[in-house]
Amino acid sequence: MLTRAAGWARRMPQPPSWWADFAAHLATQRHPFYAADVIADTARLLLTTTAISPSDLLTRARQDSPQLVGALTDFFRAHGRLIPPDDPADAKAAVRRERRIEATPAPLRPEVWGFAYSLLAQRDQARQLGLRPNQLKTIEIRLDTVRDLGIHLHARGHTSWASVSTAHLEAFLAKNPARRASWLAGLRQFFSYAHRTRAVLRDPTGSVTAAQHRDFTDPL
Structure with missing residues (x-):
């Protein structure tokens, strides 16, 4: 996965300073297949925008690539890169x-x-x-x-x-x-x-009602 991240970095004119840390974070926190998709989608987003700062990139991701917001926010928070609100x-x-x-x-x-x-x-x-x-x-x-x-x-x-x-x-x-x-x-x-955002293939709440179901057995 880190090799794939390096490959995408070569395609970008100037990878952001946090790119290597982002790839390493994903490698330890997420499944390799998911992490590889996030790397590819983030690289594509960076190639189509001038938004390099964490807050600007998150704003752009919310508009164009909502499936990336969670992974990017988790990383930026963990590395202290998001500025807290003024109020x-x-x-x-x-x-x-x-x-x-x-x-x-x-x-x-x-x-x-x-x-x-x-x-x-x-x-x-x-x-x-x-x-x-x-x-x-x-x-x-x-x-x-x-x-x-x-x-x-x-x-x-x-x-x-x-x-x-x-x-x-x-x-x-x-x-x-x-x-x-x-x-x-x-x-x-x-x-x-x-x-x-494609985190799930189907919404499991579709058939759930607010009425109480009695004697339900907890599945694994």
Whole structure:
């Protein structure tokens, strides 16, 4: 995979200073096939834009290559390359979001970073259109749900969101019937994002309802 990254670097007039670190990060955090795809897609994005700084590149990725947002954010955060917001309240909210995302098992974390950014982008868009934006607390609740699902799945051997089925979601939701409707709302949003960015081939929430299912057996 590092050889492939070097090959793409030769195609770029001037690879960004973080390119080698990015490839090394992917090699230790992600499956080689996934990492190779991320390297290729990121290189193609860099070849079509002048956005080299982490924040500018993430903005461009959200527009043109949303499947890269999670992996890029995970790397830039891990290496201290993202500048925190200026507003104190936003900065505190960003810390709370990061704490929740970092609590997600590493193999499942990049998609959660991407999901968080998509929720923030929706919030900004609503503001621009004069609509009522999602509250930052609502975003944190959604991240709580996805983090808890990630911990639940990872404990059962899952290292990819693509392996999640409806049965796995039912087992998770059965852990707390009182919060089923709230959890399901968050999971629908997350898997809609994951399907849109090709992290999953199909949305496993499609046939799940808010009504409680009794006597459900937890699958592996």
